[in-house]
Amino acid sequence: xxxxxxxxxxxxxxxxxxxxxxxxxxxxxxxxxxxxxxxxxxxxxxxxxxxxxxxxxxxxxxxxxxxxxxxxxxxxxxxxxxxxxxxxxxxxxxxxxxxxxxxxxxxxxxxxxxxxxxxxxxxxxxxxxxxxxxxxxxxxxxxxxxxxxxxxxxxxxxxxxxxxxxxxxxxxxxxxxxxxxxxxxxxxxxxxxxxxxxxxxxxxxxxxxxxxxxxxxxxxxxxxxxxxxxxxxxxxxxxxxxxxxxxxxxxxxx
Numbered sequence: 001x002x003x004x005x006x007x008x009x010x011x012x013x014x015x016x017x018x019x020x021x022x023x024x025x026x027x028x029x030x031x032x033x034x035x036x037x038x039x040x041x042x043x044x045x046x047x048x049x050x051x052x053x054x055x056x057x058x059x060x061x062x063x064x065x066x067x068x069x070x071x072x073x074x075x076x077x078x079x080x081x082x083x084x085x086x087x088x089x090x091x092x093x094x095x096x097x098x099x100x101x102x103x104x105x106x107x108x109x110x111x112x113x114x115x116x117x118x119x120x121x122x123x124x125x126x127x128x129x130x131x132x133x134x135x136x137x138x139x140x141x142x143x144x145x146x147x148x149x150x151x152x153x154x155x156x157x158x159x160x161x162x163x164x165x166x167x168x169x170x171x172x173x174x175x176x177x178x179x180x181x182x183x184x185x186x187x188x189x190x191x192x193x194x195x196x197x198x199x200x201x202x203x204x205x206x207x208x209x210x211x212x213x214x215x216x217x218x219x220x221x222x223x224x225x226x227x228x229x230x231x232x233x234x235x236x237x238x239x240x241x242x243x244x245x246x247x248x249x250x251x252x253x254x
Contacts, residue, residue, distance in 0.1 A: 027115060027198060030108055032067045035198075036075035038108035039065060041084050043202040044101050045109065054096045055085070055202075056161035064163035065200070082106065112199060122196045127238045129189050130173075133180045134218070134234040138227035140181030149175055149219045156212045165208045166200065172215055179222070211237070 030038065040061075043049045055061065055076065062072035076095050079085040083102035085095050137145070152172040159165035170193060177189040214237045221230035 027111055030111065032071045033075055033078070034106075034108045036061070036065050036067055036072055037079060037106045038112055039201050040075065040079060041082075041106035042109040042112055044084055044097055045103055046201070048204060049097050049202055050204075051097050051099050051101060054094055056163040057094075060161060060163035064166045064202075066197070079106075115199070119196075119199050122192070122199075123238065123241045126189075126192045126196055126241075127235065129185075129192055130176075130234045130238050131231050133177050133182075133185050133189060134222075134230045135227045136180035136182060136185070137176050138222050138225055138230045141179035141222045145175065145179035146219060146223055149179070149215075149222070153212060153215045153219060156215065157209065159205070159208075162202045162205055162208060165205065165212075169208075169215075170197070176218070176222075211240075 027035070040049070040055075049055070056064070058073040058076060059069045061076070062069040065072065067075075076085060077087075080087050080095065082105040083098060084105050085101070086098045087093070087095050141149075149172060152168050152175065155168045156165055156172070159168060173193065174186060174190060177186045214233055218230055218233045218237070221227075221233060
């Protein structure tokens with residue numbers, strides 16, 4: 001898990017040293033149930049999840065959004081009740097986006113959208129760490145590191161849902177940090193990812209697979225011991241989050 005949830009209150013447990021800006025605190029005040037509802041509803045409103053699109057299973061959603069499976073299941077049921085999703089029973093059934101999904105059905109989506117400035121800061125913080133880690137990995141990655149990264153690229157190619165892809169993607173970037181040869185980099189970079197992943201929205205699988213081409217090129221640059229190319233790929237990979245992964249968050253001043 002990237003974070004922990006208080007079992008008695010369903011509220012996120014905040015560790016010392018984490019960012020405490022009002023926007024982030026607002027999200028931390030949401031229950032685990034409301035964070036799942038908000039992120040799926042926002043993805044639907046932004047057309048990242050299309051009408052009629054099937055959602056992953058509740059256990060896959062739970063793993064991707066860092067909640068318990070029962071919380072994910074309850075969130076899906078409640079979104080069906082709100083008219084955002086619909087449940088199809090019987091063989092081949094499941095949960096999918098409603099043909100005409102209700103808009104603005106989950107008030108908590110506004111909290112995510114209001115946090116734009118802080119999300120941009122988190123992305124920039126990740127950018128600095130990512131470039132430094134990648135430069136070091138180009139010098140220190142061994143064959144085991146490279147083979148592991150290549151295997152994760154293949155796993156992302158074969159992923160059948162955004163939830164499955166997200167799990168492999170996190171493993172990939174933490175594996176690059178491990179290849180840097182700086183043990184503390186894993187902890188620092190891992191915390192940066194955890195902060196950023198609070199805002200992760202379901203994203204079209206086709207786009208995610210395209211982004212995996214950058215992962216593939218990054219592994220090739222690490223194999224070639226080419227830090228300049230590796231850092232350039234990492235830089236572009238993270239900067240694109242400003243326009244894509246968090247598309248629902250307007251640029252500051254807009």
